[in-house]
Amino acid sequence: MSIKHGLLALLREEPKYGYQLRGEFEAATGATWPLNIGQVYTTLTRLERDGLVRAASTEADGRSTYEITEAGRTELDSWFQTPVTRESRPRDELAIKLALALAVPGVDVSAVVQRQRSATMQSLQELTRLKRGDRDGEISWRLVLESMIFAAEAEIRWLDHCESILLRHRGRPAKQPQVHEADDTTEVTR
Amino acid sequence: MSAILDIRGLTRTHGKGEQAVHALRGVDLSVAPGELVAVMGPSGSGKSTLLTCAGGLDQPTRGEVLVDGNDLVTLSRAGVAALRRRRIGYVFQDFNLIPALTAVENVALPLELDGTRSRTARKYAEAALQEVGIGELADRFPDDMSGGQRQRVAIARAIVGDRRLLLADEPTGALDSETGEAVLQLLRDRCDQHGIAGVLVTHEARHAAWADRVVYLRDGVLVGQAGPLADPDQLLQGSH
Ligand SMILES: Nc1ncnc2c1ncn2[C@@H]1O[C@H](COP(=O)(O)OP(=O)(O)OP(=O)(O)O)[C@@H](O)[C@H]1O
Ligand SMILES: [Mg+2]
Numbered sequence: 452m453s454i455k456h457g458l459l460a461l462l463r464e465e466p467k468y469g470y471q472l473r474g475e476f477e478a479a480t481g482a483t484w485p486l487n488i489g490q491v492y493t494t495l496t497r498l499e500r501d502g503l504v505r506a507a508s509t510e511a512d513g514r515s516t517y518e519i520t521e522a523g524r525t526e527l528d529s530w531f532q533t534p535v536t537r538e539s540r541p542r543d544e545l546a547i548k549l550a551l552a553l554a555v556p557g558v559d560v561s562a563v564v565q566r567q568r569s570a571t572m573q574s575l576q577e578l579t580r581l582k583r584g585d586r587d588g589e590i591s592w593r594l595v596l597e598s599m600i601f602a603a604e605a606e607i608r609w610l611d612h613c614e615s616i617l618l619r620h621r622g623r624p625a626k627q628p629q630v631h632e633a634d635d636t637t638e639v640t641r
Numbered sequence: 642m643s644a645i646l647d648i649r650g651l652t653r654t655h656g657k658g659e660q661a662v663h664a665l666r667g668v669d670l671s672v673a674p675g676e677l678v679a680v681m682g683p684s685g686s687g688k689s690t691l692l693t694c695a696g697g698l699d700q701p702t703r704g705e706v707l708v709d710g711n712d713l714v715t716l717s718r719a720g721v722a723a724l725r726r727r728r729i730g731y732v733f734q735d736f737n738l739i740p741a742l743t744a745v746e747n748v749a750l751p752l753e754l755d756g757t758r759s760r761t762a763r764k765y766a767e768a769a770l771q772e773v774g775i776g777e778l779a780d781r782f783p784d785d786m787s788g789g790q791r792q793r794v795a796i797a798r799a800i801v802g803d804r805r806l807l808l809a810d811e812p813t814g815a816l817d818s819e820t821g822e823a824v825l826q827l828l829r830d831r832c833d834q835h836g837i838a839g840v841l842v843t844h845e846a847r848h849a850a851w852a853d854r855v856v857y858l859r860d861g862v863l864v865g866q867a868g869p870l871a872d873p874d875q876l877l878q879g880s881h
Contacts, residue, residue, distance in 0.1 A: 565857065565865045572846060572855050572867035579850040583829070600847055607846040611683070 453547045454486065454494050459503060459519055459527040460551045466507040466518035469495060479554035498523070531563055534570030545606075546613075553617055564614045568607060575603040643710075645805050645838035646672040646695055651704035653690050653861075664690040666861040667704070670840075672806075677832045677839040679849035682858035688842040689810055691858065695840060696731045696808045697721040709805050726755040730799030732809035736791050738783040738798075744770060745779035748798045757802075769797040773827055789820040796824065800831055807831060807839045813848050825851040 454476075461467060461475050473491045495517055498504040503523035509515040519527070531552060535545050545567065552558040578600045585592065653665040665687045672678050680688050693699035694706055697713045706713040709728055713721055725731075738747050749766035753759060770776050773793040783791050792812060799807055809828065813821035825848050831837045841852060849855045854868035 561859075561864075568857070569855075569865050569867040572850065575846055575850040576852070576855070576868060579847070583826075583851075600850070603850075604845075604847045615683070 453544045454490060455498060455503075456527060456530040457547060457551055458491070458494055458498065459523050459530075460555045462504060462517060462519040463524070463527060463555055463557075466516040468514055468516050472517075475554075479550050531558055532566065534567045536570075549613055549617065553620060560617050561614065564610055564617070568610050571603055571606050571610070575600065575607065578603060644671040644673050644707075645709055646670070646840065647705070647707040648691075648695060649705045649707075651691070651694060651706065652702050653687070653694060653699065654702045663861050665694070665701075668858075668861070668863055670856065670863070672838040672840060674805075674836040674838055675832050676854070677829060677841065677852045679852035679855045680840060680842045680858060681844070681846070681849055681855060686858040687861040688858055690861075692731075692808050692810050692840060692842055695806070696729050697725050698731070723755070726751045727802065728805045730801075730804040730807045732792075732795050732799045732807070732812045734811040734814050736783075736795040738791060738794055740783050743780050743782055744775070744786070744794045744797075747783070747794055748801050751798065752802050755802075765801050766797070769801040770794070772800070773797045774823075789816050789823075792816060792820075792824060793827075796827060800837070805837060807837050809839070810842045811844065812841065813843060813845060818847070821845070821848060 457476050457479070458472050461472050461479070467475070469491045470488060472495075473486050473488055476486055476491075495504060499506065499517070501522075502520060503526055504517045504519055506515040507518040531548070535548065549560065549563065552560045552563045578596060582593070582596050582600065585596075648668060648670040651665050651668040651670075652663075655662040655664055668687075668691060670678070670691070680691060682688055690699065694701050694713075695708070697706075697708070697716075701714060704714070708724060711720070711724060713724070716724070739750070742750065745763060745766045748769050749759075749762040752762035752765055757765070767776065767779055770779050770793075773796050775790055775793050775797075778786065778790060778794075781790075783794065786794070796809075796812065799809070807828065812828070813824050816824065825841075828839055828841060829851050832839045839852075841849070843849050852868065854866055856866045857864050
């Protein structure tokens with residue numbers, strides 16, 4: 452689920468407060484995935500339980516910042532590196548992944564898009580092979596196959612489109628410039 | 642089996658200095674007998690350049706292009722021309738048919754230019770038209786045919802005789818999706834049944850999906866591929 456990975460992505464650079472995470476998550480995803488603060492804290496609690504983040508400092512008012520752990524970084528890197536599968540796909544997860552890849556410095560967005568494109572193309576090839584092997588099969592099966600083929604094709608076109616938007620967007624200065632320490636030890640940076 | 646098309650370190654630069662356009666930068670691509678490879682990528686990424694270099698229609702700035710073991714770069718002009726007539730079939734996006742010749746004459750032309758006797762060439766051409774499903778249109782002129790039919794004539798011309806390498810630049814460009822599909826079926830059958838190596842440039846993912854392997858060009862560089870021959874680990878690592 453992406454809220455979890457979204458928060459990890461936003462913590463990649465520096466520790467943050469829950470309310471800060473909520474605002475940045477919404478900014479990064481263009482408010483297409485509104486979060487309430489309750490969801491943020493529930494997610495942070497689960498992340499903490501799983502050892503992916505830890506509370507970093509606690510202010511007098513009881514609010515604390517969270518920071519990502521090594522295990523959290525590993526989890527995040529593998530999320531960025533793994534294409535979303537066609538079976539378990541909320542299309543939004545892909546959109547959110549791309550938006551975050553763009554918002555977080557040091558992620559190669561084109562590589563994320565390309566891996567996804569290759570993965571979707573692979574399923575399109577498999578569907579096409581099924582279709583070829585079944586030239587005079589049942590019409591209902593044929594139609595189901597065609598619908599899956601068109602869906603995969605649409606996703607690839609959508610990826611092409613996203614890539615051109617992302618590349619254009621990347622050319623612009625970041626909305627919230629952040630000074631952060633270089634962290635070259637993470638896998639995502641390539 | 643050794644590759645029919647073997648491209649190594651292919652670089653093609655247009656112009657010099659500040660104005661230089663790097664259409665291809667160090668592309669490696671190998672296509673085995675019976676294999677169909679689709680090339681995708683944004684406009685201007687170098688797809689047509691890759692194809693014209695593979696077909697001996699353009700000279701690389703650097704690198705090697707081997708077709709059936711012959712290096713097009715070091716081969717004489719006459720050698721390249723002969724190879725193009727005998728071993729390489731090229732389907733152009735705009736078909737490039739000669740309007741003054743009938744379908745069968747268009748298809749027979751490369752054979753006749755290569756010295757095959759007229760009657761024999763015609764026999765082969767008729768067989769090729771038959772094979773692409775328009776045998777009955779042999780004596781029509783291109784202007785009296787639909788876009789899909791003209792496309793089939795262009796494909797027949799590219800497969801006539803004993804071709805080893807079939808290069809097609811957006812062969813489904815102007816066709817509706819059913820007709821485009823039929824063209825893919827045709828290319829696929831050539832590769833499966835005759836062991837031809839095929840390279841297909843297309844913008845359409847659904848057409849690229851007929852290929853054994855799909856490679857992506859961006860700014861003159863191959864950035865990834867999909868297909869059974871791809872090493873899954875490599876895909877996950879991204880390019881390089
Ligand atoms: N003769 C030429 N002189 C200068 N530049 C050229 C020449 N031919 C091609 N180019 C440039 O080389 C690059 C690659 O062109 P190419 O035709 O291979 O692209 P393409 O991927 O086939 O694009 P499209 O999808 O639009 O057909 C482009 O930037 C193009 O402008
Ligand atoms: Mg082109």
